[in-house]
Structure formats: C-alpha cells, structure tokens
Amino acid sequence: MKRLVEVHLTHFYLWDYETFDLDRQVTGFIGANGAGKTSLGDSIQVALVGGHGQYMHFNAQSVQKDARSLRAYALGMIRSGDDNQVVRRKRDEALTYITLVFKGEREQDVVSAGICFHSRLSERDHHVLGLYVLPGVCLTLDNHLETVGEGRRPMDWPLFERSVRNLAAHAGRTCTITLKPEKYVEELLHNIQQSDKAINVRTYLRTLSHSVNLKHVESVGDFLRKYLVEAEAIDKQGTLRHMQSLRQLSAKIADVKQQIATLDIIEKRFNVLREHLVHKVVMETVRTQIQYESGDANLDALTKKIRALENKIKIDDERRELLQSTLPEMREICGQLQSRFDTDPLIVKSAQSSAIRAAKDGESKVRRKDIDRVQVAVRTALSSIAAALQRMGYEGDLAGAEILLTRWDSLAKNGVVPSGDDMGTAIAFFSEVGAVLNRLKEAQDKTFDVAEKQLDVAEGRVAANTRGFRITGEEILRAIAAFAKSGISATPVGSLVEIKDASWQAAIESFLRRNRFSLVVDAGKESAAIALLKKQGIREVTVVVPNHLSSSIHKVPEPDNVGALLASNHPVALAYLRQIIGNMRQVETEEELERYSRALSKDCMLSANGGTKGLRELPPSEWIIGVRLSEIDRKEAHNAYIDAKEAKEKAKRQCALTECARTQVGTLLNSIDVAAYANDIDEYATCCQEASAILVDAKDLPEHLATLKKKIELQTTAIKNADSELVTLLPAIGVLQGQLVELEKNKVECAKSLDEYVKQLDLLKSGVDYESEVFERIYAKCMHMADTHHMGAAAPISWLATEVKSREQKAITAESVARSEFITFTESMDLREERKDWRLAAQWVHQRLELLQGSTLGLYEKDADDARNAAELSFQSDVKFKIREACSGVEQSIRDLNKILEACPAFTGGEHYEFCWTLSPTHEPLYKAITDRSMDFQPGSMFAVEGLQEQVAMLLENCQSGNDKENNPFEDYRLFFNFDLRIMVGGKEVDRLSRRMGVASNGEHRVPFYVIAGAALANAFRIKNPTTHQGAGVMIVDEAFYGIDAQNTFATSEFLRSLGLQIILAGPDTEVGKLLPTMDAYYDLYRPDNGLDVFSEFNGVKPETRRKLLSDMPDRNPELVEGMIAKIESETA
DSSP states (O other), X not given: OOEEEEEEEEEETTEEEEXXXXXXXXXXXXESTTSSHHHHHHHHHHHHHTTOGGGOOTTTTOXXXXXXXXXHHHHTEEEETTTTEEEEESOSEEEEEEEEEEEOSXXXXXXXXXXXXXXXXXXXXXXXXXEEEEETOOOOGGGGEEEETTEEEEOOHHHHHHHHHHHHHHTTOOOEEESOHHHHHHHHHHHHSOTTSOOOHHHHHHHHHHHTOOTTOOOHHHHHHHHHOOOOOOOOHHHHHHHHHHHHHHHHHHHHHHHHHHHHHHHHHHHHHHHHHHHHHHHHHHHHHHHHHHHHHHHHHHHHHHHHHHHHHHHHHHHHHHHHHHHHHHHHHHHHHHHHHHTSHHHHTTHHXXXXXXXXXXXXXXXXXXXXXXXXXXXXXXXXXXXXXXXXXXXXXXXXXXHHHHHHHHHHHTTOOOOHHHHHHHHHHHHHHHHHHHHHHHHHHHHHHHHHHHHHHHHHHHHHHHTTOOOOOHHHHHHHHHHHHTTOOEEEGGGTOEESSGGGHHHHHHHHGGGGGOEEEOTTOHHHXXXXXXXXXXXXXXXXXXXXXTTTTTOOOOTTBGGGGEEOSOHHHHHHHHHHHTTOEEEOSHHHHHHOSSEEETTSEEEETTEEEEOOOOOGGGOOTTOOOOHHXXXXXXXXXXXHHHHHHHHHHHHHHHHHHHHHHHHHXXXXXXXXXXXXXXXXXXXXXXXXXXXXXXXXXXXXXHHHHHHHHHHHHHHHHHHHHHHHHHHHHHHHHHHHHHHHHHHHHHHHHHHHHHHHHHHHHHSTTOOHHHHHHHHHHHHHHHHHSTTTTHHHHHHHHHHHHHHHHHHHHHHHHHHXXXXXHTTTSOOHHHHHOHHHHHHHHHHHHHHIIIIIHHHHHHHHHHHHHHHHHHHIIIIIHHHHHHHHHHHHHHHHHXXXXXXXXXXXXXXXXXEEEEEOTTTHHHHHHHHOGGGTTOTTTGGGSTTHHHHHHHHHHHHHHOTTGGGOTTTOGGXXXXXXXXXXXXXXXXXXXXXXXXXXXXXXXXXXXXXHHHHHHHHHTTOXXXXXXXXXXXXXXXXXXXXXXXXXXXXXXXXXHHTTOEXXXXXXXXXXXXXXXXXXXXXXXXXXXXXXXXXXXXXEOOHHHHHHHHTTOTTTOHHHHHHHHHHHHHHHO
C-alpha cells in the first residue's frame, strides 16, 4: 500500500519552511485554537486537488465562516473578531511550495507531487507558477530551498522546475509539470493508484471534497446523494432540439393567441373611437337639421313680418302724401281767412301790438330751439354711456346713467325745459364717468389686441391644417399667418421628415420639442421672413437658413446615430434636425448611457452636457413628425377660427360703443357751461312772459269777426295737427323703412344660413361616420326634448353642442389610446401610412385578426402536433432509456456500498448501518413515466400525462440555461431519489439518520457521516481488500470526531482503519485524551502568546499506551461490566 510519508511546506501560514512526517496510518495535529493544526490539513488538501478552487474547503470544520484563501495562507494572515478582519500577517510576499511524498513497499515506488504559487500583499489573488508530479523522485525540504548569504529562502520557480526535471530524468521517469489542475490530479492518481484499479478523477475529487466538510451537514439526503452515486452525463441535445422546436411552436401559438387577444383589444379601441365619431357626426347632423328647421321657421316668420311692415309703410306713406298734398290748401284757406281778419278796420288798430307779439314769439322759439339741442345732446350721451357700460362690471355708474336718462326723457316727453340743477347734475356725472370710460376703453383696447392675435393664431392654424400640418405653439401660428398675408409659404421641419423606426418616435419628438416647429420658408425669402418676425415682435420662432447648413446637407450619419433614424425628401429640413441631434448615439442600457457623453434611449433617457436625465415624454397627441391630421383636428381648428373671429368682432363693437360715449361726453363737457345754461333758460322764460303779456284786445269784436277768428283758430289747429302728424310720420316711416331693411337683411342672412345648413347636411351625411339609424334615434329624442322643454328647440341644440364637444374629447382620447397601442404592437413593422391614419390602422387590425384566426393559427397547431410526436420519440430513445438504465445503476451502487458497510464493526448500542433510497415526491410522476415500459414506443402516450410535456420542456431548457441546476433530474438523475441511512440493531431497523438529525446526540447522528465518508473514500480510491491493496487512500479529518464520545470515536477510527485509509486528523488539545487511542503519532503545535511563530513537537503513541487508554472502555473490555455487575449483586445480597 502506498502511503503519504512526508509533507514539505515553504511560506505557508506561519511556517517559513517545514517538513512533517506522516509515515503511519493515523497521524494527528493537536493544538489550541489558532495554533495552525487546521492549516496543515488544508495544505495537504491543496496538494491533493492541485489547488482546484472548486474542490477546496478551507477550515471546513470551523464554527465560524472563514474567508481564508491561498493568498491569506501564504502571507500568514491572522484574522480576529466577528468581522474576521486581518489583524496581523507573517510576510508581505511569499513563494509557497506544498509537496506531498508518497511511497510504496518498494524503494523505487515513490512519487513527489505538489504546487508552487506566488503571493503579494499588493495583489488580490495568488498566482500559480506550477503543478508538478514527479514519479521516482523523493523530494526533501532542501530541494525547495536555496542559500542566500547566511540565510535560506524558497527556490525560485524556474530554478526549481529545472532541478526537479533533472531529478526525474536521473530516475529514468517522465515528470509532469502543468498549470492545469485537472491534468495534475489525473497524473497524481495515476501514480498513487493500484495499477489494475484506475481511480475515477471526478469521483475522487467529489468524494475528497465532501470528506473534509462533515461538520455542517444540513440535509442527509443531499449529503448521501453526492457521496453514494456518481452522476453520469446523458445526451439530451436531440430531445432538446425537438422540445425547443415544440416550445418555439408553442410559443408561436401562444404569441399568435396573444396577438389575437391584443388585436381584439385594439380593434375594440378603434370601434369605440368610431362609435364616438359616429355619434359626434350624427349629433352634428341632428343639430344642423334642427338649426335648419328652426331657420326655415324663422325665415317664414321674417317673411310675414316683412309683408306686414311693407303694408304699414304703404299706409303711412299714403297718409304722408295726403297730408303733404292737403297742407298747402289748408294754409291757403287759413291765409285767406287771416287776411280777411287782418284787413278788417277794427283789426288794423291792433296791428302794432300784433307785430310786437310776433317778434317776442319768434325770439322765444329761437331760444327754445337752442335749449332743445342741448337737451338732445345730453340724452344722447346718457344713452351712449348706458350702452357702453352694459355688462361691463360698472353697475354703479350704469345705474346713475339710467336714472339721469329716465329723468331727462321724462322732461322731454312733457315738454319741460331742464333746470339749471338738472344740467349741473348731468355735467357732474359726465365728469365722473369720463375717467371710468377712459379705463374701460384702455381695457377694451387690450382685449381687442388679444382677440386680434388669437384670430391671427387661428388663421395660422387653419392655414397650417389646410396644408396638413399639426402645430400647437401660438407664436408659430402667428408667424405662419403673418407670412401667408405677405405671400410667404412656411412649413415646419417636423412635417417634412419621418422617423424610420416607430419605437423611437416618443424619444426623438421629446428631445426635439420646439425645434420640430422651426419654419422652412420659400427659397430666397428667408430675409423677408426674418424682417417680418422682427417687425411684428414675434419671438421664439426659428426660420431655417439653408446657408447655415451647407456643410451638413449631404452628410450621412453613422448607423448608430439618432439622426440616422430620420428620413426626408427635403434635404434642408433633414440636415437642420440632424445638425441639432449632432453625434447623439442610439443606446439601450444604463451602462451605455454612462459610457457615451451624448446618447438617447427609446425610453427617453438622455445623456448630454455632462449628465444623464429622463426627458418628459410627449403624448402621441402632441407628435407631429410624419403625423397626418385627422378630421377632428381640422374641425377643432375651424371652430377655433370662428370663435376667434366672433371674439374680435365683439371686442371691436364694444370699443366703438365706448369710444362714442367718450366723444359725446367730452364734447358736452367742453361746450356746456352750467351758469350760461341757467342764464339762457331764465331769458327764455322772460321772453315767454313778455309775449304772453301782449294781447290783442278782442273783447268787443263784432260777431262776424268773432266767427272769422273762430274759423282761423280751427284752421290753424287743423294745420298744426296735420303738421304735427306729418312730422311724426316722416321719422316713423324712416324707422319702419330701417326696420324693413334690417328684416330683409336678416332674411338674406337666414337664407344664406339655410343654404349653408343644406351644404353642411349634405357633407355630414356623405361622411364615412354618418349612420342613418343613429340619426333617426337621436333626432327623435331631440324632438321629444324640444316638445317638452320650455326652451323649445334651443334645449336640444344646447344639449347636442355639449354632447358633440364631449364626443370630440372622448374621440381624441380614444384615438390616442388606440393609436398608442397600435404603434406599440407594430413597432417592429413598416406601417407608416397606417400609423398616420387610424382608419387604415383599424382596417389593418381587422385583416390581421382574420389572418391570424384563420390559416396562421391552424398551421402552427399542426406543426406543433408533428413536433410533439418527434420530441416524444427522441426523448424515449435519447433520455428515457438511458435514465432508466442509470437509475438501475443507482441500485447496484447502493448494493456495492452496503457490502463495505457489512464489514463495519458494531458501534455503540450494537448499531450497524445500511444505505437506502426512496423516490423524490417532486419527480416521482416523471420517474414513473420513464420507468413505465408499457408506454415504450407508443406515440402520444409519453406526453399524454397532464403537465408532463411542460415539465420535460422546462427541465431540458434548464439544462441548457443552467437554471435551477441543483433540482433538475435530467442534469443529475440522482435527484429522482431521496437517500438515507438505516440504523440497524440485531438485523432490524430502529431509526434513520435523517430523523436523528437535530434531535439525537452528536455521537448518535455524526458517527454515520464518518462511516459514509470513509466508505465513499475507500470506494473512490478503489480499496476492495485493505490487506492486498497497493494504492494510496488518504482521508483528512478536521476537528476530528467533534462532539462524539470516546467509545464511538475509537470505534469510528477503527472502522476507518479497517477500510485501509490513511487518516490525517486535526483536533484541539482539549480532546487529546479522546483522540490519543485513535492515533499512531501526532504533532503537538504551540504558538507562544498567539504571535507569528509556531512550534511543533512530534510524539509517537506506543502500543502499550494505546492499550492502557482503551482499558476502561466497556465495549472493549466487557469483563469490566461483568465484574461491576457481580460487585453490585454481592453488595446487595
């Protein structure tokens, strides 16, 4: 049997260079915590696995998690505290050699093997310089050292490599020096195994790795599974390909179904949109119909009023002509009578008095005419003030004007001359209200300016919409309207370009924002356009200047540049936007946003100007690049234009009213003096009194003169009445004629409105969204509303106006939602026209749905059935039968290991052990399907089990991806089984190891793990008969037999010895009494004051010492028990 006889160390932990003699079956390292006993076991472990990180478990039995590494061991780092921080170190640089020397029974049967690696404090990891296997060479510590001055140090690797190659050549053997741990382990095992029993490298590494990690076993099943059976690879690629094909087809079917579901939702969105538009159009039609009917009724009423008015004017005009024709005759008759009266001798005497009376009457009439003119001016001004202040918020001033107007109208009606106090009150009011009118005029001028600008904006929007542009900025629209009035055509750059990939639309629009509205004007008119902007004070509007883009127009961006996503037939617009974008890169991840100083992602993340931020994403309703306007947009623009035009006209009328009132008030204040007016009315009263005092004496007139005078008076009265009637008729006819003109004008406007209503009705009814059935239903509802509501037809018209606006908003929202979902669904498709026109999009969705629901889904389902059959056949031939065979091998492996356990001596309580297994509940259905021979080569039977196809597909895909590898029976068929250890006494099962975990004593549940580890190692080293075995077999036990009593410790040790294993154990000095009987020799380790030096003392254990230590164990000395029983019985007798 080969045995590990020596270990040579340089620069490892606290040893600078040291050799340990292990030439016996059991050697121990005993010391206090921190003395380095575990590090020696770890050093042997490193050399046995070639420093393979996957199979090393440093300080595996420590009660604390340890962060030790080869670098930490090489530099001699000492850790302390709960955080396991390095507090001290032995060295800052190390050249470490770990060499194992194995010897057989023959002198030439020797092999040295180990590892050399270099470590520095300044570097994070160690560097392996070489792994070496030297058959026929027995290295000593001196072979690893060189003399430098008066000291010694580890030999440089090149020198060591050359030296050992020479030693191997001198021994006539071929050495192996490599950097590959796998090759090293393979060569090591080849040289230490029995020649006719090759050791499986993977089994060896796996078993050795687990044997040093016994203390913290949590799952008995997992521990046994990894120990008992080697997992063999099974070729799953053929089945995987078929399953992937099936999964792909299933995914396509699922994708098609998902597409159908999504398209169904989108189609419903478009249907909702169309329903809103249908109701909007129909309601507009109904409203127009009602307006037409109301207008027609109004036209009939106007016609009747005109006829009545014409008849009234005719009658009054005939009366006027009669009066005008009879008045001269009446005056002639009156003159003749007056002449007869005046020439009468009696009357001649009073002629002088009559002349004076006539002069006074004439003077009074002149004075009254001047007073009446002032009175009319005051009344006119008060009327203008009342009209200007109506609904302007000046209720107090308005009330004052109305009170004064009522007073002055009453005086005029009664023929009373306004007093000086009346005039004083009026003038005082005019003085106060003048400031009010000035403020009102100033506010109204501003309102007019705003209304005028809003009209310009509305005209600009209509002009833009006429050419198919969508623009929202008021300044831009003002500029377009101003340009249009000057004969300059202007187009936003955003309307001249398109975005190739719709998935980038939101990001690019959100980045460009106002730059999308920069205007391209007619070639050569750029200067005129700029001058017009400057003249009208329009700011924040950019006119594109082609001369500034001469170097960029024909420049083609890189494919990954954001500008490459833009396309256009207009080179100036394209160059302008690409110049703004610059060298901005298309990116997707946060890492790319950090890497590139100027970058944009689809989700609106922007890197620029030294930072990264998220842009505020514009909603689809604000997109303009490549967007085609809808009828809703055009209708809104037209309505806004009508409203703006009416607002301007209203503001203009109000300004005119206020200006008229201001002018009249100013004229009165400048022309009327209250004192002078009071004097005028006093003189008028005096003149009237004087005229009244001059009377013609007619008391003694003869009868003929009295009769004549009576006739004159009657004729004069008749003339006066006729004159008065004629004076009244003339303005009345004028008023009636004005009313007739207004009515005829209204009739013309009404007729025009009716014509417009007819055209609008024809247009609405010919539209794609008009439906006659909906019209009839809504029309009937509106007629009922008009019949039952006090407002009549106005009620449904008002309701319809509100509903039309509501439907417009709902349609806008519905279109935005439907368009957004459609764009998202078709982001990878080239559907530019459909993205611009929702009707084309809805048509595409409907056709796509019919295609998917028809041929596509059926074709995929047929292909999926074919793929399922192929996958099932491949699974049976490639996976099912091989797993079935491998599972049979598991049972054989269990039987082989149980043969080893049959030779195991009884432990405390006469316990023996036996491996057993049961099926894992998780994978039991799959296992039964695999082992069920009745389903072999039966098409459709394998995947007929519910959920089995999905389970197989998932497990196979996990094999490829590596997901959940630890729970995949196709990756490790041992997962079909749950392993356990039966505990037998007298041939009967009394317990299982899994049940003892956590409830029994350490000795009861830990001894079996040593048994398992030992049996597995003996199996891995191919030790069948320890007495004749010629190969090596090494077991490293850290914290040896922790928590196990002395009797079980010795029994376990003896079992491991009986397996033919060489045991290297480490334990604390407090356990030396328990461990001493198990060892042939041990090293006592001591680190003074927990410093950076450690010392070792070799101690051999003599046979007589071992016998004495075993002499008080009852299991080893049954006579002790018998004697004690006899003694107790005699004492109680």
